[in-house]
Amino acid sequence: MADFCMPSLGADMTSGLLVAWRVEAGDKVEHGQIIAEIETAKGLFEVEVFEDGVVEQLLIEPGEDQIPVGTPLAKIVADGDVVTKPDAAAEPEGRQKVSPVARRRAAELGVDLTQLKGSGADGVIQLADVEAVAGAAESPAKAAPTARKITPSAEGMRQAIAAAMSRSNSEIPHYYLATEIDMSRAQQFLAEQNKQRSIKERLLPVVLPLKAVAVALQKVPQLNGYYVDGQLQQREQVNIGFTVSLRNGGLLTPALQGVEQMSIDQLMAALNDLIGRTRAGKLRGSELTSAGITVTSLGDLGVQSVFGVIYPPQVALIGLGKIVERAWAENGALSARPVLSATLAADHRASDGLLGAKFLDAFGRALQQPEAL
Known part of the structure; x- marks a missing residue:
């Protein structure tokens, strides 16, 4: 029993x-x-x-x-x-x-x-x-009760988030790394793909970094984990938490499950579905608890760098900023390139700076071969 x-x-x-x-x-x-x-x-x-x-x-x-x-x-x-x-x-x-x-x-x-x-x-x-x-x-004439609709207050949600972040800051020894990634190939790939698609089927820019995170985690699995009773557990499946803003205020971070097995099209469909269900209040409990790492993207709001706080019991968070045009030197030549600022917040109990650097390197390399994602 x-x-x-x-x-x-x-x-x-x-x-x-x-x-x-x-x-x-x-x-x-x-x-x-x-x-x-x-x-x-x-x-x-x-x-x-x-x-x-x-x-x-x-x-x-x-x-x-x-x-x-x-x-x-x-x-x-x-x-x-x-x-x-x-x-x-x-x-x-x-x-x-x-x-x-x-x-x-x-x-x-x-x-x-x-x-x-x-x-x-x-x-x-x-x-x-x-x-x-x-x-x-x-009250014999009283109408049948209507279905209960739960609308959490923005204040209550912020208090809940603050409680989790306070726990994170007090319990998790964070370290931070940052890198800049040339997104020329990734953007060209997206442009070519979206030419062949209807507006409804187009790929959003964030889908490639999400898939690249899954590729990097398979090479550096120490960042794909969570803590249970003080013990680090590794996840075999790549479940990526993705931060979604709600219409009434507040944030939720449900998980995209099994990202390593998805094609880009499948991942885009899963992301659209997850965002829609999150805002409609139709999430499953496992989608709130199964993530091994979280991705938060604020580039669409003009933020260039994101230094996040790890969501317990996870051990890492990736922050994605705005893609901006910058001077880029390569092979002795200087040119303007679209550049993404990516940051890693990681738990020093589960990994160290060397492993974090290897992860960011694998993440950047994956975005240089978007057709392989």
């Missing part, structure tokens, strides 16, 4: 609100299946289960707030094991099946349980059934 616990959806999260279950006791679940919706200071997220099995018991009712990270929310057993549904077991045969919290609420509201029909598995009366009847009794 395994517990499905309140997940940590970021270094700033200590507790959350269980908004809804997507499963009931007795349901079979598979690895990666969404089974719950959790609200944090940063918004509403769909949360997956990471094992196959059967839901034996839901331990927490939706609506309970400030549930600490790590608190068991449900019990899951291996498929094939006998599952005794707790609500059914608590009632003698032939009697109504009522969840404990629904029974307590019915007593508080004076609701006659014998008049209810349960909406849960095997007709179990749930909290929602009791409150629906009580609400109808108080």
